[in-house]
Amino acid sequence: MGVAGTMGSVAGLTLITPRLSAEQRDRATVRLRQEQARAQRLAAQKRWQPKQGMTLQARAALRGRALAHRDQLRAQGKLLDTWDTLMTHAVRLELADRAWDVDWPPLPPDAPHASRWPGSRERGWQAKINARIPVSSYEQVQGGCYWTSAEAINAIRAWRDDHPDVVTEMDHPEAWARYEELALQVTTPGMVWRAAIDRVAGT
Numbered sequence: 001m002g003v004a005g006t007m008g009s010v011a012g013l014t015l016i017t018p019r020l021s022a023e024q025r026d027r028a029t030v031r032l033r034q035e036q037a038r039a040q041r042l043a044a045q046k047r048w049q050p051k052q053g054m055t056l057q058a059r060a061a062l063r064g065r066a067l068a069h070r071d072q073l074r075a076q077g078k079l080l081d082t083w084d085t086l087m088t089h090a091v092r093l094e095l096a097d098r099a100w101d102v103d104w105p106p107l108p109p110d111a112p113h114a115s116r117w118p119g120s121r122e123r124g125w126q127a128k129i130n131a132r133i134p135v136s137s138y139e140q141v142q143g144g145c146y147w148t149s150a151e152a153i154n155a156i157r158a159w160r161d162d163h164p165d166v167v168t169e170m171d172h173p174e175a176w177a178r179y180e181e182l183a184l185q186v187t188t189p190g191m192v193w194r195a196a197i198d199r200v201a202g203t
Contacts, residue, residue: 012071013132018193019125027201028129032086039070039081080200087131090196096139097199098192104143111146111148118156119149119186155186 020028042048046064050059073079077089095101112118146153159179169176 012135014135014138015130016087016138016189016193017128017130018087018197019190020127020129020194020197021125022127024194024197024201025127025129028086028197031201032081032083035081035086039079042070042073042079050065064182070096077138083129083131083132086200087129087193087196088133088137090200091133091137091141092195093199094192095137095144098144100140100144102140103142104147107142107146111142113142117145117149117186118153118160119189120188120190121183125190139194141189145189145192149186149188151183156182156186160190 043066048062048069050062054062070079074081074085077085077092080086080089092101107113156179159175159182163172163175163179166172166175166179
């Protein structure tokens with residue numbers, strides 16, 4: 001997948017596949033493993049351990065409370081022990097920082113979706129991860145990227161119509177300089193996913 005794209009949704013979640021540098025993925029994996037180790041420590045706390053003589057029903061109830069507590073921590077962004085929870089929390093932080101956590105207008109039919117965006121520089125990313133995030137967050141990323149880049153996207157499409165034979169800078173340096181100028185004005189979902197990863201994995 002070029003940018004991130006959806007690969008199906010389950011219970012309000014959408015699967016994304018961010019393209020990353022190998023170093024970025026490694027840092028994210030370290031953070032994930034730290035969170036998984038913390039989850040194990042939390043699960044091993046005395047309050048979640050069955051006491052001698054407990055009935056099977058009481059044990060099941062205790063187990064249920066422990067799982068509910070874990071799920072609450074995940075929902076609050078306080079336990080990021082899966083790729084889904086890690087990426088969901090990271091994307092929410094990134095959206096808030098960009099002031100993109102709003103209801104964007106509907107995308108027009110010609111808006112880029114899972115395909116490669118005009119102006120995209122998605123080449124060269126050697127690694128990827130799979131994570132499910134809320135559909136609402138995915139739609140906010142798509143809306144933010146499109147509506148803050150729409151003018152440049154339309155200009156790039158017009159530029160390509162006017163320069164069908166220009167593929168690299170060598171073909172027409174002056175025309176290519178204009179393309180690069182426009183491309184810098186486009187924010188793609190892939191850029192948002194990578195920025196989000198850096199928020200939770202460090203830079």
